Amino acid sequence: EDKVVQSPLSLVVHEGDTVTLNCSYEVTNFRSLLWYKQEKKAPTFLFMLTSSGIEKKSGRLSSILDKKELSSILNITATQTGDSAIYLCAVVRVQGAQKLVFGQGTRLTINP
Amino acid sequence: NAGVTQTPKFQVLKTGQSMTLQCAQDMNHEYMSWYRQDPGMGLRLIHYSVGAGITDQGEVPNGYNVSRSTTEDFPLRLLSAAPSQTSVYFCASSYSSTGGWTEAFFGQGTRLTVV
Numbered sequence: 001e002d003k004v005v006q007s008p009l010s011l012v013v014h015e016g017d018t019v020t021l022n023c024s025y026e027v028t029n030f031r032s033l034l035w036y037k038q039e040k041k042a043p044t045f046l047f048m049l050t051s052s053g054i055e056k057k058s059g060r061l062s063s064i065l066d067k068k069e070l071s072s073i074l075n076i077t078a079t080q081t082g083d084s085a086i087y088l089c090a091v092v093r094v095q096g097a098q099k100l101v102f103g104q105g106t107r108l109t110i111n112p
Numbered sequence: 113n114a115g116v117t118q119t120p121k122f123q124v125l126k127t128g129q130s131m132t133l134q135c136a137q138d139m140n141h142e143y144m145s146w147y148r149q150d151p152g153m154g155l156r157l158i159h160y161s162v163g164a165g166i167t168d169q170g171e172v173p174n175g176y177n178v179s180r181s182t183t184e185d186f187p188l189r190l191l192s193a194a195p196s197q198t199s200v201y202f203c204a205s206s207y208s209s210t211g212g213w214t215e216a217f218f219g220q221g222t223r224l225t226v227v
Binding site: 004006009034041042043044045048088090097098099100101102103104105 | 116143145147152153154155156157160162168170202204215216217218219220221
């Protein structure tokens with residue numbers, strides 16, 4: 001059975017801290033891994049990772065995929081209160097059609 | 113360009129009632145899908161469609177029905193609502209389901225309560 005596991009499930013830090021969110025997967029026919037940020041409503045796209053070892057960056061956020069370890073991390077540096085959200089990891093598997101398998105999400109809270 | 117539009121935003125149903133959640137996208141995406149989100153469980157795939165006239169089941173299809181008569185619309189029907197279907201429902205769409213993946217674009221969600 002396909003599985004995507006995120007850790008920690010919940011994290012509370014102070015503004016300015018650096019955080020690392022983890023995502024590990026056991027998925028057959030892996031194609032890519034995606035990170036989403038979910039505030040009050042719909043998840044919004046952050047990164048898509050297909051190749052191992054290549055870091056994707058956007059401002060204070062960065063992510064990297066390790067296909068050998070079947071995992072990915074999402075780093076956020078110099079956190080701000082606006083980074084408070086649920087961060088979702090999802091893996092694209094291809095078996096006939098492509099499907100997204102989501103992890104449970106990490107709830108990140110940034111305190112001022 | 114509205115993206116993915118879901119209606120209604122909120123709904124309360126009585127056990128046994130039926131209803132349809134609407135989803136429409138204006139991006140000419142082939143691939144559309146429905147998810148439900150429950151606390152601590154992430155998003156789980158209910159049904160998906162790779163194009164007009166083609167639908168298939170996801171992880172948790174029981175109690176739900178879908179159809180795809182046009183590229184733009186992908187409604188989700190609850191046949192006989194049960195309290196276990198209380199959840200937040202998201203519709204998503206993306207580009208081609210075969211040649212390559214792009215990120216899924218999500219609707220704003222429907223919060224459904226079954227009493």
